[in-house]
Amino acid sequence: MPVAIKGEAHDIHVDIRFPQDSLAGVDFGPLRVVDDCVKQMVLKNIAKYEVQFEFAVRSERVKQLLRITPESGAVPPNKEVAISLHWNKDLSLRQEVTLHGNTDILLCLIEPTTDSKEQQVPIKLSACAQFSHYAITPARGLHFGPNTYNTLSKRRCFEVVNLGEFPFNLRVFDMYAKQNAEAAALKALAEEAAAKGAAIAGKTPGQKAVTTAVAVVAAPAAAALPSVAPGTLQLGQFTVDPPEAVVQPGCRQEVSVVFRAEGDCSWSAVAGLDISERNFTDAPEGIPYELGGESCIPGIDASNIGSIFEEHVVLNNLDPFKPINCSFGLRDKVFNFGTVIAQLDANDAAPAPFDGTSAAGSKGDKKPAKAAAKGSARASISGLSSAPGTAGTSASVSLLDELGVVKANLKFINPIKVPCTVNFNIKPRGGSQPGVRFPMEVFPSSIVIPPHEYRHVTLAFCPKAIQQYSATFEASVVGGGADLATAGFVCELRGEGTLPSLSFQVRSTRLQ
DSSP: OOOOOOOOOOOOOEEEEOSSTTOSSEEEEEEETTOOEEEEEEEEEOSSSOEEEEEEEOOHHHHHHEEEESSEEEEOTTOEEEEEEEETTTOOOOSOEEEEEEEEEEEEEEETTTTEEEEEEEEEEEEEEEOOOEEEESSSEEEEEEEETTEEOOOEEEEEEEOSSSOEEEEEEETTHHHHHHHHHHHHHHHHHHHHHHHHHOOOHHHHHHHHHHHHHHSOOOOOOOOOOTTOEEETTEEEEOSEEEEOTTOEEEEEEEEEEOSSEEEEEEEEEEETTOOTTSOTTOEEEEEEEEEEOOOOOTTOHHHHTTTSEEESSOOSSSOOSSEEETTTTEEEEEEEEOOOOGGGOOOOOOOHHHHTSOGGGHHHHHHHHHHHHHHHHHHHHOOTTOGGGGGGSOGGGSTTOEEEEEEEEOOSSSOEEEEEEEEETTOOOTTOOOSEEEESSEEEEOTTOEEEEEEEEOOOSSSEEEEEEEEEETTOOSOHHHHEEEEEEEEEEEOOOOOOOOOOOOOO
16 A cells, blocks of 8 residues: 655744844943843744744853843744843843853754754854943042141142043042041030039139130131132042042043141041942942141241351340340340440531640640540541431431441241241330431341241341430241240340540650
């Protein structure tokens, strides 16, 4: 009996359409490590019969990175099925990954009737998952160095550069805000407990007065500083602007910092930098960035008397009977120019007649003779110093240019880390005659001393009369605070105008 046997040979034809038409594979492109991404590929059965498919992942690493939905199924004839490839679906990726043409994913096409894998098509996979990459300059922090107290420093900046392929958010915050708040709360509780204990025990008025005096010396009057601008971050004595920014790829963001110098101490703060999508192991609590500066009160070394009067004689006490010109007495804080020849004007020194007869006369004529001699000496001294008619112009000439002036150089040292401005003044004691120039002056009247350097000033004394002069010399530091050892220097100036005296002796002749 004849048996009819029929059979049909057919081939499996499945058209695979990838997300990119020009690429035979799936390319997720550059991604952030924390991002997920979905791509779709389509399987279209162009054969007569149904075809089954199944995806096989040969690498455990790729299996954790990629979720394929559906992983298996059937494609009816002339139908198509969409396959989703979900990258980092559970957001569990914690490191950078770079795949280029990876073939660990296989698409298996199966004949349903025989359950045999007729074809295995490798799916090329490409992806680049990156963290945010950055550079900070300066890398460790900013230090403003010494600044004059109660002033704002010059603006300094640090840069944050985006070296990656994605924009990131930059945020500056107080690194130890929580710890500082806790410390402040503990300090407030301690002060409250101390106040209660003091109220119970009681305080003596003397103790209160001493405490107030110390507080006044330790805290000099603060100048009014500009208030903090809105939209900035205040970290102790440091103002940060801007505290937040978005930095685009290849761009840089400048963050400016200004230091508010207050008191006489060093200040520091730690700013935290938060850069979004950076490496999870890169300072998880924030990138610490140190800020520092020093507030200094300007001053001079007023206690170093030996240095100030290094060109002169320094004595414990001035001897009134044996005075030394240009000497300083430590006990009374007096600088003595000594006796200086007075530069009298010609109008004030009219010479008296002098002849040998009056000098050699009787005893009753001795006083006129001495007066004549004194007048003659005064005339000669005046003739050396000025000519008639120059008295009215002496005030317009610097005292340093006067004939017979005595000069004393004083040395002032700046031991502080900031420059200081020192103003000098001489105040006559007992007042001065109106319209008469005081014979003591200081040159220059103001100087600026750089840090850890010194400058000289000159005291000039040129008396115009036969008398004693006394004045107060003051060197005051601008903004020098309340410390007497550095805020300024005060001493008394003394000097005497005199004239040289001559004595005449006439040898008596005896008749032989």
